[in-house]
Amino acid sequence: MSDLTLYHAPQSRSATALWMLEEIGEPYKIEVHRFDDGSLRTPTYLAINPMGKVPALKHGDAIITEAAAICCYLADAFPKAKLNIPIGDLRRGPYLKWLFFGPSCFEPALIDKMLKREPGERTATGWGNLDLVLDTISKAIEKGPYLFGDQFTAADLLIGGGLRWGIMTKSVPIRPEFSAYAQRVGDRPAAKRASAKDKEIAAAQKK
Ligand SMILES: N[C@@H](CCC(=O)N[C@@H](CS)C(=O)NCC(=O)O)C(=O)O
Structure with a gap:
């Protein structure tokens, strides 16, 4: 258990x-x-x-x-x-980079955009600005289907989940590579089960 x-x-x-x-x-x-x-x-x-x-x-x-x-x-x-890339595998470093990139770059850049905050001076803000972040993600997913080729990892869950949220809230501009990747990660059976569970919990709270 x-x-x-x-x-x-x-x-x-x-x-x-x-x-x-x-x-x-x-x-x-x-x-x-x-x-x-x-x-x-x-x-x-x-x-x-x-x-x-x-x-x-x-x-x-x-x-x-x-x-x-x-x-x-x-x-x-x-x-x-x-869903991980284990210690000992040379891809572990890049994998950790994406896990950290989510909360330290992607999320603050998205929040700037959502709250209509002017991005600060790019050399001073760790995330630069949303365009810079999105171009970086774009390059990393262009080959696909996932950040590490055929293996879907926890990093895709974070970056793909962030993109899905950004597209839904219209904070992320529509680009074909973003739509395709967001759709791919969102089509996973586990993503669908989680979303159904979350909706069920939200509905129960409204009663
Ligand atoms: N850095 C945290 C952020 C968590 C967070 O801000 N959660 C929000 C919901 S989206 C929350 O619990 N807000 C309640 C509150 O701050 O009172 C993470 O990535 O897990």
């Missing part, structure tokens, strides 16, 4: 962790939260994530927060799913 619990709120960044758990295929529990009832600010939850945010993952006694770290952790902890 894997003893995995996801602390989740629907229609949020924790959808990434939910999708990753579906990819891994191990049994897991979900503790559902919402943003308007104070449940992310209780001492019990703050002991899990002092940031008062989702996602958080409990595996045995270990708590992991930050969506990208959760994806990286699960991919390594359950290698049978073949």
Whole structure:
């Protein structure tokens, strides 16, 4: 028994962790939260994530927060799913680069765009600007089908998930390579199961 619990709120960044758990295929529990009832600010939850945010993952006694770290952790902890590139493989470095690129470059650039914030001076902001980030992703997926050829990894889940979200919110301009890649990752059965589960949880909260 894997003893995995996801602390989740629907229609949020924790959808990434939910999708990753579906990819891994191990049994897991979900503790559902919402943003308007104070449940992310209780001492019990703050002991899990002092940031008062989702996602958080409990595996045995270990708590992991930050969506990208959760994806990286699960991919390594359950290698049978073949979603990681293991230590010892020279592609491990580039793989980690993409796992970090998601939250440190892609996400802040997207948030700048969504919040209509002027990107700062590109030499000072770690992510430069959205065009720079998108051109970098574009180049990396042009050969495809995934960042590392035929192998779909946790890095595709993060970058592809970010692109899907950016396209949906119209923060990412339509480019054929983005649409094709976003469609490819979104068509994965685990992505569809996670999305259905997330919608079901959101609908139950509205009742
Ligand atoms: N850096 C975190 C961000 C997590 C995050 O901001 N989660 C939002 C939902 S999308 C949240 O829990 N917000 C509730 C709050 O801050 O009160 C990650 O990548 O996991």
